[in-house]
Amino acid sequence: MGGGRAASVITLFAAPGSLQAGASIELDDAEAHHLRVRRGQAGQRVRLVDGSGTVGEALLEMRPAGIQAVVASVTRVDHPVPLTLAVGAGDRDRFALLVEKAVELGATEIAPLEAERAAAVATRLRERNMDSLRRRAREAMKQCGSAWELTLREPQRLEDFLGQPRTGAAWLANPEGEALVELKASDAVTVAIGPEGGFTESESKEFLKAGFRPVSLGPYTMRFETAGLVAMAAVWQARRRGEHG
Amino acid sequence: MGGGRAASVITLFAAPGSLQAGASIELDDAEAHHLRVRRGQAGQRVRLVDGSGTVGEALLEMRPAGIQAVVASVTRVDHPVPLTLAVGAGDRDRFALLVEKAVELGATEIAPLEAERAAAVATRLRERNMDSLRRRAREAMKQCGSAWELTLREPQRLEDFLGQPRTGAAWLANPEGEALVELKASDAVTVAIGPEGGFTESESKEFLKAGFRPVSLGPYTMRFETAGLVAMAAVWQARRRGEHG
Numbered sequence: 045m046g047g048g049r050a051a052s053v054i055t056l057f058a059a060p061g062s063l064q065a066g067a068s069i070e071l072d073d074a075e076a077h078h079l080r081v082r083r084g085q086a087g088q089r090v091r092l093v094d095g096s097g098t099v100g101e102a103l104l105e106m107r108p109a110g111i112q113a114v115v116a117s118v119t120r121v122d123h124p125v126p127l128t129l130a131v132g133a134g135d136r137d138r139f140a141l142l143v144e145k146a147v148e149l150g151a152t153e154i155a156p157l158e159a160e161r162a163a164a165v166a167t168r169l170r171e172r173n174m175d176s177l178r179r180r181a182r183e184a185m186k187q188c189g190s191a192w193e194l195t196l197r198e199p200q201r202l203e204d205f206l207g208q209p210r211t212g213a214a215w216l217a218n219p220e221g222e223a224l225v226e227l228k229a230s231d232a233v234t235v236a237i238g239p240e241g242g243f244t245e246s247e248s249k250e251f252l253k254a255g256f257r258p259v260s261l262g263p264y265t266m267r268f269e270t271a272g273l274v275a276m277a278a279v280w281q282a283r284r285r286g287e288h289g
Numbered sequence: 290m291g292g293g294r295a296a297s298v299i300t301l302f303a304a305p306g307s308l309q310a311g312a313s314i315e316l317d318d319a320e321a322h323h324l325r326v327r328r329g330q331a332g333q334r335v336r337l338v339d340g341s342g343t344v345g346e347a348l349l350e351m352r353p354a355g356i357q358a359v360v361a362s363v364t365r366v367d368h369p370v371p372l373t374l375a376v377g378a379g380d381r382d383r384f385a386l387l388v389e390k391a392v393e394l395g396a397t398e399i400a401p402l403e404a405e406r407a408a409a410v411a412t413r414l415r416e417r418n419m420d421s422l423r424r425r426a427r428e429a430m431k432q433c434g435s436a437w438e439l440t441l442r443e444p445q446r447l448e449d450f451l452g453q454p455r456t457g458a459a460w461l462a463n464p465e466g467e468a469l470v471e472l473k474a475s476d477a478v479t480v481a482i483g484p485e486g487g488f489t490e491s492e493s494k495e496f497l498k499a500g501f502r503p504v505s506l507g508p509y510t511m512r513f514e515t516a517g518l519v520a521m522a523a524v525w526q527a528r529r530r531g532e533h534g
Contacts, residue, residue, distance in 0.1 A: 124508070141386070145515050145518075147509075148507065148509055148510070148511045148512065148515050149507050149508070149509075149511075149515070149519065150507065150508040150509065187510070188509035188510045188511070189509045189510050190508075190509050223526075223529040224529055224530060225526070261522070261525075262393065262394050262395065262522070262525055263369070263394070263395040263435075263525065264392075264393055264394075264395060264433035264434045264435050265393070265432070265433045265434050266393045266394075266433065267393065270390050270393050270394070270518070273390075273515070273518050273519070273522070274394065274518070274521075274522040274525075276519075277506070277507070277518070277519040277522035277523060277526075278522060278526050280506075280507055280508065280519075281468075281470070281522075281523050281526055281527075282526075284468040284469055285469060
C-alpha cells in the first residue's frame, strides 16, 4: 500500500553511533550483498538507519576498500511510545511472521513467554531461533521506514516477566474481555497474548493479579499471531483517537 | 488465545442444506481423513458447519458404509455484516495468509484485483490458485468458530470491480489518508488495498472517483497482507464503538 519510499530508495543498516554528517560508512558483508542485489551504483543516494533513531542520507562512493556510503545529512527520530507484546512462544514460523508485522505496526518490544500450552508445541520458538528473528526484524525495519529497532527478548517464564517493572496500560487478550479500548496517544501499552489453545486458567489469573485487563480483539478464535497483529492495530487506532478526542 | 472450542471439539464441514436434526451425514474423504488424524471415535460429539450459517451438534456413529455424523440439533447464525477486502493480487503466499486471517477476523468477501504493480510480481496470485485458497479458507472457518464461508472472487480488473454495485462505507488504504475511522455496527464496509508498491496514481484516482475515502491504517509502510489485517481489525473496533457510542 503506497510503499513509494521502500520501492525507490535503498535503505541500509549502519551501526548505532556511526551516523554523522561527513562520515564514510563501510558496509558490512550483508549490506554490501544487499546493495549488489539491488544494483546500487556509485553516485546513488541511499538511506541509512541505525535502529536507534538516527536516519542518514548518503551517497555511494567507490573507494579502494570497496563501496562506501558517505553521509550527507542526519536526522533524529523520537523513540516511539512503548508498545510491548508478551506472547506465548508457540510455533516459530508463526512467531517470525508476528515479529515482521510488529515492526511494520510500530511495536517496540516483543517478549516471548514460556506458556504451559506452548511447551507441547514441537515447533515452538526457542533461544536458538532468536538471532534469525532479529535479522528478520532488522530487514522489516529497513523496508517499512521505521528508525527504531524492535527489542526482541529471549523466551522467559511468565513469573519472571510479571516480576519486571511495567508502566502504562496492560491488556490480556481474551475472547470474554471488553471490546472497547481507550488510550491517550502517549500511553505505553503492554498486551499479553496466549499461545495456541490460550493461557491456562492459572496463568490468566497471574495476569489479572498483576493488573492486566481482559480485552476482546475480534469476533472469532484467533491464532496467536493474528491476535498479536490485531492488538497492535487496535493500539494504533486507539492512540489516534486519543490524540484527537 | 483462549481457543478452547477449537482445541477440544472437532469441527467438520457439511454440504449446505444437509444439516437437519436427525440427519445422518456421510463424511467426504477429506473430512474422514481429518477425523482419523484427530482420532475421532464412535460416540464422540462433533461440531458440523455448512458455511451458510447452519451449525450442528452431532455424534459420530460407525455404520457399514463408514463413519457418519448423526445430527442431534442445529442452530442458525445470522450472516455477518458485510466486510469486503479488495486487494491487489500480489504474491500468492502472502495472499493465502491474508485469506486465512480474513476468516478469523470476520471478513465476508475478498476480491483480488489485477492491479498494475501486481502484474510485475512473478509469484502473483492467479486463477489456478483459487481452489487451494478456498480450501484454506474453509479450514480456517472450521478452526475459528465462524459459521459463514468467506466468498473468494476470481481475480478481476479494477474497472470491473468498480463497475459493480456496492453499499456502505468504502475506504482506500493510503498512508496520507485520515487516521480516524467511524462506523455504525450495521455498516457494510469495503476496503481497497494496493499490492506491494501501492496502486498507481491513476488507479487511486479511479477509487476516489468511485467514492472511496483515503484512510491511513498504521505508522509505517505496510505489506499488502498486513494492511488487509489491520483494516479488518480497524473495522471490527470501529463497529464495536458504533454499537456503544
